[in-house]
Amino acid sequence: GAGxxxxxxxxxxxxxxxxELRCDPISGHTALYWYRQSLGQGLEFLIYFQGNSAPDKSGxxxxxxxxxxxxxxxxxxxxxxxxxEDSAVYLCASSLNPTEQFFGPGTRLTVL
Amino acid sequence: GEDVEQSLFLSVRExxxxxxxxxxxxxxSTYLYWYKQEPGAGLQLLTYIFSNMDMKQxxxxxxxxxxxxxxxxxxxxxxQTGDSAIYFCxxxxxxxxxxxxxxxxxxxxxxxx
Numbered sequence: 194g195a196g197x198x199x200x201x202x203x204x205x206x207x208x209x210x211x212x213e214l215r216c217d218p219i220s221g222h223t224a225l226y227w228y229r230q231s232l233g234q235g236l237e238f239l240i241y242f243q244g245n246s247a248p249d250k251s252g253x254x255x256x257x258x259x260x261x262x263x264x265x266x267x268x269x270x271x272x273x274x275x276x277x278e279d280s281a282v283y284l285c286a287s288s289l290n291p292t293e294q295f296f297g298p299g300t301r302l303t304v305l
Numbered sequence: 306g307e308d309v310e311q312s313l314f315l316s317v318r319e320x321x322x323x324x325x326x327x328x329x330x331x332x333x334s335t336y337l338y339w340y341k342q343e344p345g346a347g348l349q350l351l352t353y354i355f356s357n358m359d360m361k362q363x364x365x366x367x368x369x370x371x372x373x374x375x376x377x378x379x380x381x382x383x384x385q386t387g388d389s390a391i392y393f394c395x396x397x398x399x400x401x402x403x404x405x406x407x408x409x410x411x412x413x414x415x416x417x418x
Contacts, residue, residue: 197347224404235393235410236348243403284347291336291397291404296347 195219197297199285205303206275214270214300218287225268226294227260231281239283242268275304307331307398311409318417323381325412327394332375334396339368339379342391342411351379351392381414389416 198217206212218225227239238252242262253259257275262268272279282301286294308330317323329337335356340348354361354368354377361368367380381388391411398405 226406236408238405238407241403241405246403249403249405288404291399292353293350294406296349298347
């Protein structure tokens with residue numbers, strides 16, 4: 194596709210359930226980032242994939258959060274045993290070089 | 306670690322200039338960026354500046370970089386109601402070939418008609 198896509202666009206779940214959020218980066222982009230944007234806050238870095246290197250997971254807030262990137266393309270962010278404080282917009286971005294990151298539209302997660 | 310700070314709100318009248326300010330802490334940041342986020346949308350890159358530049362102009366946008374003070378600003382000339390959005394400043398931190406972007410909290414620009 195022409196840009197970064199994310200699915201679903203909205204996800205409502207109950208506290209304690211697991212959720213999976215998907216990101217399709219721009220074809221050929223070697224770097225993929227996940228961020229979290231909570232209401233009224235800036236972007237919080239979560240995890241970064243670069244080519245075949247080990248991902249930088251330093252931003253993951255707890256061990257309930259994990260992410261995979263299969264075949265250097267699609268990425269899935271998984272949140273286990275969701276809590277209400279996990280409610281946020283989860284943004285994915287991809288890049289080929291450091292001069293530009295392309296963002297997807299985000300997934301709005303609501304934990305009831 | 307790297308920190309990027311911005312004021313939270315700015316309100317201007319249509320037709321006036323807007324100036325959004327940002328400070329960062331990592332003097333080794335090579336690229337600095339401005340992104341725009343409209344309601345319900347992802348972030349859109351507006352412009353970026355390389356650290357060896359002082360100024361960059363692109364149509365109504367002017368970016369000024371004071372590397373000594375680690376201060377970045379975005380000036381929007383002739384601000385329009387369509388410019389109402391959240392503007393994020395970001396700095397690129399590089400470590401051993403990895404690229405991590407550090408974002409500010411965003412400045413919400415409100416343009417009054």
